[in-house]
Amino acid sequence: MNIALKQLKVFVTVAQERTITAAADKLFLSKPAVSMALSELEKHLGHKLFDRNNNRLIINEQGKRLLPLADELLARSHAIEQLFDQTGPVTGKLKIGSSDTVGNQITPFLLRDFRASCEHRDQTLFISNTAQICHMLSEFELDVGLVEGKVQQADLEILPWLSDDMVVACHPEHPLTKIHHLSLADLEGSEWILREPGSGTREYFLNRIAPRLEKWHQAFELNTTEAIINCAAAGLGITCLSRLAVEHAVHDNRLVILELPLDMQRQYWLLYHKEKYQSPLLRLFLQFCHNWQLSDKQSQ
CATH class of the missing domain: 1.10.10.10 (Winged helix-like DNA-binding domain superfamily/Winged helix DNA-binding domain)
Known part of the structure; x- marks a missing residue:
């Protein structure tokens, strides 16, 4: 043969x-x-x-x-x-997939520190929603995934990684900002601006907040976090996003965070295919991810 x-x-x-x-x-x-x-x-x-x-x-x-x-x-x-074309302790290309929040707010700092630590420069980064990242891992199109959505997929290794806080945010002049000691009941009947199906951010809202409301309405469904922030800043509704994602808009007084009596911590996940060949480069990156932490300075 x-x-x-x-x-x-x-x-x-x-x-x-x-x-x-x-x-x-x-x-x-x-x-x-x-x-x-x-x-x-x-x-x-x-x-x-x-x-x-x-x-x-x-x-x-x-x-x-x-x-x-x-x-x-x-x-x-x-x-x-590539054995003799690259310098440093490892060679090869690393194909990384990140869901929207992780890919925009965290992975760039992770890659910066990985490059500084390991002298490796050949990485690609694909950003989409959690469902698409999982699909590409299953098809061996990606080496590793970093996502915020909860994953249940038999062919993937699913490991807890970092965590983040989710928040409910709105325009500074929204009527909800006038209520002292805000409760979940005060959110009844609100207009929500949400991510598309397959997004971990949308999944979080549907699993943690929506079941606690008798009535809510989806005003807009958008596939980028920045578009959601802009719509909320324009007064078109309220939204549920990562605290990391809205920090810049809060700092610019475009959004305010509504303080609610609810634990809104969310887990991030590190994924790879169970049968994926773990090259020295992939093993090194996985270990680096396990040991890495996002500092306050990096998240600002």
Whole structure:
């Protein structure tokens, strides 16, 4: 059997993209070349790796068994290619995914400190909601995820990481700011500005605050924290966001935080695929994350 790295790269890309056309575009190959490489790999292995559904290719059980091994071989090959091109104790590329709050407020400082400590510069950062980060980890498109949403996914290792406080915030002239000793009952009937489904921030609101209200209304659903802050600052409703995310708007007197009699601490999570090959670089980064803390100075 003579399996080529090119065939494995085509296989992994097709598994991630799910169509020959999309995989060909990503690999800068023709569609016949991708089809041929995949066909040759399946012929070598004596097994089909995908179920065909119209124009989509859905990875089957044989393909799922191969995927982590193919990912490992490609990672090792990439490490060999870069062995003498990088300085420092570790080589390779690190693909990091972060959900919105973590990616905008925390991960940049984490990467700054990791680079200073380990002299490694080759990282990519993809920011989306928690659901998308989990999907990309499952498809081996990312090495590690840092998210705020609670995750229940059998193929992922889910480890508690940092924590943060959630807050309810609004325009400084909102009627709720005039109420002394605010209670949750005072939030009844409020207009809320929320993140989209799949976001850890939205999940927190729906699990911790919404069940305590008999009546609430979603005024806007937006997919970026900054857009939510701007809408709340424009007086279009109230919102529930990370304290880290709203600090700058509070400092600029665009928003105020409503003090509520509710424990609003939230856990952040570190994720990676259980079958992901842990290169020396990935092991080093995971250990660095475990030992790292966000200081007050960094969060301002």
